[in-house]
Amino acid sequence: MTPPEFSSRSPLLVVLNAGSGSGEALRTRGVIAAGCAAVQRDFHVYEVEAPDRLHTCAREAVKRARILRGVVVAAGGDGTINAVAQAALGSGCAFGVLPQGTFNYFSRTHGIPSDTAEALQVLLHESPRAVQVGMVNERVFLVNASLGLYAKLLEDREAFKAQYGRHRWVAFCSGLLTILRGARPWYLHMSWHGQQRDIRTQTLFVANNALQMHRVGLAEADAPEQGQLAAIALKPQGAIAMLSLLARGALGRLGEAESLVSFTFESMKVRPMRGRRRVKVATDGEIGWLDMPLDFRVSLEPLWLIRPDVAPELEATRQ
Missing domain, CATH: 2.60.200.40 (Tumour Suppressor Smad4)
Known part of the structure; x- marks a missing residue:
């Protein structure tokens, strides 16, 4: 398994689900803008206002990330993360998550905080690691x-x-x-x-x-x-x-x-x-x-998720 081309300067291509309300989406955009500005990191947000646009926006983000050697990021709940992961799998792009769901099992399992600002710091400072993907049919x-x-x-x-x-x-x-x-x-x-x-x-x-x-x-x-x-x-x-x-x-x-x-x-x-x-x-x-x-x-292909080396919550359940 070969990791994607990645550096601390790789731009973030963020698919943001605005379905939870424009106020929350505006706050998330502000957190992303402030965090990226602090480390001089480029980003672009694809704001999804209608559910039928989610998969299209995810594909557009992956296409641009491949050109720019950027990171495809899902900002939303399980459905958003799943849709963006579907588009990113096998693309050769690094994948990131800004979890905004209720349970956030995927992000918590991999040590990514549920707080948007804290999760953004993981995106900005950690590296891609291979994560298993399940498939049912395609x-x-x-x-x-x-x-x-x-x-x-x-x-x-x-x-x-x-x-x-x-x-x-x-x-x-x-x-x-x-x-x-x-x-x-x-x-x-x-x-x-x-x-x-x-x-x-x-x-x-x-x-x-x-x-x-x-x-x-x-x-x-x-x-x-x-x-x-x-x-x-x-x-x-x-x-x-x-x-x-x-x-x-x-x-x-x-x-x-x-x-x-x-x-x-x-x-x-x-x-x-x-x-x-x-x-x-x-x-x-x-x-x-x-x-x-x-x-x-x-899946024969993993997701190359930007995540910490250790997931504290998962480790705690094993003790």
Whole structure:
């Protein structure tokens, strides 16, 4: 793996999601301008005001970064980071993050602060390091990919937020209602590492984030640090048992649940055993349709993320 051409003078090409409001976007631009001016670093901001412009702006930023030997930077939540990473993967450009989401698992796993000014200092003073990328078919995921109940939870949450506002209690109520309604099981055939398994499950969750898995207590938490992904399938069960499972996760004891099937892999094929040709898949919280079969794998190309050598929060979870 050859690192991208990079220097402390490389310009920043920033894709900024303004969806959270013009005031927040203006503040972020101010932080970027002040920080870059202090070290005489060039930058350009691509401000995304409409969701359908995100992928176009990301491609434009990558194109310019390749010409200028610059750094492609995602400023936003998981969806923004995912879209910019999709464009940057394999481009030969360094990649940076100014996290502005709720959980920020990707940035926290790699030691990047959630505060914009502090994250900018990482961008200005650290170097690119190779970071594993997960793929499902041709779609990137940095944190997780899922189908079934978990994807439905995310989809319902966004619908509730659009109607009632982006508040934590709205997300909680939405998730509770989705669980109480229940979900039809999926019948899947999975093959990996020469092994095969037929499974009846309410959700299939593929993880590529060590911090998130450590937080809920999964034994496979360090798989992404070892060049692998982790698959977690949930056996069908009722609403009360599901709520109990969520409580286990909140306490960091999810791995003790007998209703979970989990294992690690580098590549895995998932085929439907009954009829489905297309399926809704959530990748880093963004819902989209994909054709079956699903091909989950570790990308041959890493992201060259500008990050510190040590991630304190991740190290703390291992102690």
